[in-house]
Amino acid sequence: MREIQEFSLDDLKHLLSPRALTGETVVLNMGPQHPSTHGVLRVILELDGEIIVNAIPDIGFLHTGIEKNMEAKTYAKAEVMTDRMDYIFTIGNNLVYCLALEKLIGLPVPPRADSIRVILTELQRIQSHLIWIGTSALDLGAMSVFLYSMREREMILDIFELVSGQRMMTTYVRPGGLWRDVPAQFNELVQQVIDIMPRRIDEYESLLTKNTLFLERTKGIGAIDVPTCLQWNISGPTLRAAGLAQDLRKTNPYCGFEQYDFEVPTQTKGDVYSRYLVRVAEMRESVKILQQALDKMPFGPTLTYNPKFIPPPRSEIGVSMESLIHHFKLWTEGYLPPAGAVYSSIESPRGELGVFLESDGGPNPYRVHYRTPSIPLISALGILSKGHFVADMVAIISSVDLVLGDADR
Amino acid sequence: MNETLQAAVTGITNRFKVQTAEFRGDVTLLVSNDKVVEICTVLRDEFGFDSLPLETAVDYYPKTSPRFHVVYGLYSLKTHQYLYLRAPVEGEHPHISTVESVFKSANWREREIFDLFGIIFDGHSDLRRLEMPPGWEGHPLRKDYPLGYEEVEFTFNFDEIELRKPKGEL
Numbered sequence: 001m002r003e004i005q006e007f008s009l010d011d012l013k014h015l016l017s018p019r020a021l022t023g024e025t026v027v028l029n030m031g032p033q034h035p036s037t038h039g040v041l042r043v044i045l046e047l048d049g050e051i052i053v054n055a056i057p058d059i060g061f062l063h064t065g066i067e068k069n070m071e072a073k074t075y076a077k078a079e080v081m082t083d084r085m086d087y088i089f090t091i092g093n094n095l096v097y098c099l100a101l102e103k104l105i106g107l108p109v110p111p112r113a114d115s116i117r118v119i120l121t122e123l124q125r126i127q128s129h130l131i132w133i134g135t136s137a138l139d140l141g142a143m144s145v146f147l148y149s150m151r152e153r154e155m156i157l158d159i160f161e162l163v164s165g166q167r168m169m170t171t172y173v174r175p176g177g178l179w180r181d182v183p184a185q186f187n188e189l190v191q192q193v194i195d196i197m198p199r200r201i202d203e204y205e206s207l208l209t210k211n212t213l214f215l216e217r218t219k220g221i222g223a224i225d226v227p228t229c230l231q232w233n234i235s236g237p238t239l240r241a242a243g244l245a246q247d248l249r250k251t252n253p254y255c256g257f258e259q260y261d262f263e264v265p266t267q268t269k270g271d272v273y274s275r276y277l278v279r280v281a282e283m284r285e286s287v288k289i290l291q292q293a294l295d296k297m298p299f300g301p302t303l304t305y306n307p308k309f310i311p312p313p314r315s316e317i318g319v320s321m322e323s324l325i326h327h328f329k330l331w332t333e334g335y336l337p338p339a340g341a342v343y344s345s346i347e348s349p350r351g352e353l354g355v356f357l358e359s360d361g362g363p364n365p366y367r368v369h370y371r372t373p374s375i376p377l378i379s380a381l382g383i384l385s386k387g388h389f390v391a392d393m394v395a396i397i398s399s400v401d402l403v404l405g406d407a408d409r
Numbered sequence: 410m411n412e413t414l415q416a417a418v419t420g421i422t423n424r425f426k427v428q429t430a431e432f433r434g435d436v437t438l439l440v441s442n443d444k445v446v447e448i449c450t451v452l453r454d455e456f457g458f459d460s461l462p463l464e465t466a467v468d469y470y471p472k473t474s475p476r477f478h479v480v481y482g483l484y485s486l487k488t489h490q491y492l493y494l495r496a497p498v499e500g501e502h503p504h505i506s507t508v509e510s511v512f513k514s515a516n517w518r519e520r521e522i523f524d525l526f527g528i529i530f531d532g533h534s535d536l537r538r539l540e541m542p543p544g545w546e547g548h549p550l551r552k553d554y555p556l557g558y559e560e561v562e563f564t565f566n567f568d569e570i571e572l573r574k575p576k577g578e579l
Contacts, residue, residue: 011543015535030525060540067525068549072556103433161532232459233514246487251489340432342461343482343491352462356480369465371482379517 015056016046024065025053030393032061038135038397039404050389055382059375062408063289070368074334075175078365083169085370086406088128089348091120091160097368099344100255100355101175105337113177113302120163120172121255121346122225127156128349128401129286133204136398140217145207146163152193152200159189162258165214176310177303185196190294205280213285214225218273222396225270232380234338236351236373238400241278242270246255248347259296260289262316262404272399281403282349309335334363341367344368350401374407410436413488417456421448437493442505445496449481449511458483458492462507464518466498466526470552476500477528481508503528525550 009020009027019025029040040061047053060400066085070078080099083090095117102109111115134149157167163182164170172179208214239246245264249257263315265281267274303310311330312323329335339361351373360366377400384396410418410516414436415498421427421438425448427437440448452458464483470476475497483492498505507530508515518537519530527548530536562570 011537060538060542063540068554068556106433161450230460231513232513235462246486285475285524341467341480342433342435343493345462354463354482356463356465356482358467367467369463371436371463371465375517375521376514379514 012044012056015054017053019048019053020046023047028390030246031059038402039396041378041402041404043393043397045390045393047333047390050391052388052390052393053383055385055393057378057381059378059404059407061405062404064409066367066409070365072364074317074363075337075365076330076334078170078368079174082370083171084405085167085409086353086372086374088131088403089124089313089350089353089406090168091117091124091170091173092346092348092353093370094355095097095121095255096344096346096355097357098175099175100342101337103293103342104340104357105175105335107176107384108304108310109177109255109308110299110301110304111256112181112300115293115297116178116182116184116302117173117255117309118257119290119297120160122289122293123156123159123190123193125349126193126283126286127153129283130156132279132349132398132401133208134278136395137208137214137396139394140214142207142211142214145204146253148200148203148207152197155189155193155196159186159193162186162189174303174310176306177301178215186296190290191273194287194290194294196382199286201280201283201287208276209280215273217392217395218276219271220269221272221388221392222399223269223271224380224384228380228383229270233376233385234351234380235376237275237278237282238270238351238377240262240264241274243268243306248345254344254346259317260292261391262286262289272395275399275401300399309337330400336361336363343371348376350377350406370409372406372409374402374404377402378407411490413485413501414490414492417452417458417492420456421451425450435491437495438459439495439497442496442498445479445481445494446506446508446511449483449508452492452550453511457485457487461485461512461514461518462491463493464515464522466522466528466550468526468550468552470500472577473500477526479504479505479522479528498528504531505529506531507533509533520532524548527539527551 007359020027028045028047030045032040042058044056045052066081074403079097082093086093094107095153130149130153134146137145161167164172224242226242226244229242233363243266245266247264257399262285267277307326311327316323317327337359339359341354341358356369358367385393419564430437462484465480467478477498479496507519519533522528523536524538524540527547531562
C-alpha cells in the first residue's frame with residue numbers, strides 16, 4: 001500500500017508556539033471527517049487546556065484538478081466542470097465563467113437572459129443561505145431549523161429542475177445567454193417563493209434571533225475587524241458583518257444589478273452573531289430583488305444570435321447549409337476567441353467569486369483560474385478562533401460559511 | 410481607462426520601467442520581477458489599491474525565458490477598480506519575491522502557486538503545498554505535466570496498478 005503522507009510536528013514548527021514542543025500545550029487534530037467541518041476540512045489545533053492558541057487549517061482533500069482539466073476541453077465543454085466547484089452556488093459558477101468568456105469574445109447578452117440570470121442567482125443565494133442557517137444551527141445543537149430551511153430549499157431546487165432538468169448541476173447559463181427560455185410555470189413558482197419567504201424567514205428568526213442558547217454560543221465569538229478582513233482579503237457577509245458595505249452587485253454591477261433597488265445589510269461587531277444577522281437580512285434583500293426582476297422581466301430572445309460562437313437554433317439546421325456547417329464546426333473544433341486575458345467577478349453568497357481566463361487564440365482555454373471566496377475565509381480561521389474554546393471552533397467554522405469544493409477545486 | 414486608474418498608471422510608469430497594456434477594459438502593467446513588492450506597496454499606500462483579490466500564474470511552456478507569468482489583481486475599495494500586474498519568471502529556477510509583507514492574503518495564494526506551478530516565493534513565511542499532499546512529486550498545472558487518465562484504484566487491485574505505473578520524473 002502507498003504510504004500515507006503526513007505532516008510531522010517539525011513541519012509545522014514555525015506555526016505553533018514554542019510551548020507546543022515542550023509539551024506544555026497540546027496539539028490536536030480536528031477533521032477531515034468531522035461532521036462540523038462542512039466537507040473535508042482539517043484543522044490542527046494547538047490547545048492550552050480548552051483554549052485555542054493556534055489553529056492551522058489544512059485543505060486539499062477535495063482537490064480534483066478542475067482547472068487543469070478545463071485546459072484540455074473546449075470552451076463550451078469546460079463550462080460543465082464549473083458547476084462542480086462551489087456545489088451550492090452552481091449557477092453563479094456558470095455565470096462568472098460565462099461573464100468572463102463574454103468579456104473575452106465581446107458577446108452581448110439579451111435583456112431577458114440578464115433578468116433570468118439575476119432571478120436564478122438570487123434564488124441560489126437564498127438557497128445557499130438556507131443551507132447555511134440550517135447547518136450552522138445544527139452545529140450549535142438547534143436541530144429543528146435545519147428541517148424548516150430544507151423545506152424551502154426544496155421549493156427553490158424544484159425551480160432549477162423545472163428550468164434545466166437538474167436540481168443542482170444545472171449548466172443552464174451559457175455564453176451569450178441561457179440554454180433556453182424558461183417554461184411557462186416559472187413566473188408562478190418564483191412568485192410563490194417570493195410570497196412565502198418573508199414569513200418563513202420570520203419563522204427562522206423566531207427560532208434563533210432571541211434564543212438565549214444561540215446568543216450565548218454566538219455573541220462575541222470569532223470577532224474580526226475591517227482592516228484584518230482587508231489584509232486577509234475576506235469579502236462577502238463576513239466583511240459586511242464587520243462593518244464595510246462592500247458588495248460587487250452594488251460596486252461593480254453585472255447582469256444589470258444597477259437597476260434594482262436593494263440595501264447592503266451591515267453590522268458592526270464582526271462576530272458570529274453579526275454574520276447570522278447579515279445573512280438573514282441578505283435573504284430579505286434577495287426576495288426584494290426577485291420581486292423587482294420578476295416584475296420587470298422583458299420579453300425577447302434568451303440567447304444572442306451569433307453562429308460563430310453560439311450553436312444556431314435546431315430549426316435552422318435542417319434548412320440552412322451555413323447553420324449546419326456552423327453547428328458541425330462548433331461541436332467538433334469549438335470556437336476561437338481572441339488571444340488575451342480577462343478577469344470578471346460576481347458576488348457569491350460567500351464573497352467575491354472571480355474567474356481569470358486567458359486565451360491563446362485556440363479552441364481550449366489556455367488558463368482558467370477560479371478566485372474563490374472560501375480560501376481567504378479558511379486561511380483566516382486561525383485568527384478568528386484564537387483565544388476561544390474548542391467548542392466555539394465549531395461555531396466559527398460554520399459561521400464563515402465555507403464550501404470545501406470551492407476552496408479545493 | 411478612467412481618471413483615477415490613469416493617475417495610478419502614470420504614477421507607476423513615471424517611477425518604474427513598466428509596459429502598459431489594455432484589453433477589454435482591463436489594464437495590465439508588465440512589471441519586472443524584482444520590483445513587484447515595491448510597486449505593490451506604492452499602489453497600496455499612494456493610490457488606494459488596498460486588497461489583492463487575485464494572484465495566480467500562467468505557464469507559457471515550451472517558452473523558457475520567461476516561462477511563467479505571475480498575475481496580480483489589485484482592487485481599490487474606494488474607487489472600485491481593478492488593476493492587474495504581471496511579472497515574468499524564468500523557467501530554469503523559478504524565483505520571485507513574496508508580496509506577503511504587503512497583502513497578507515498572498516500567503517495562501519502563493520502557497521497554491523508554489524504547489525501547482527513550482528514557483529518559489531523568496532521570503533515566504535510558510536511555503537508548504539496547499540492542495541496536493543505534502544510529498545507529491547511534480548507541479549500539476551505546468552503545461553508539461555501530463556493530464557493523467559489513471560486507472561481507478563481499489564483495495565483489491567492497488568498493488569497491481571501501482572506496479573504498472575510509470576516511474577521516474579514527470
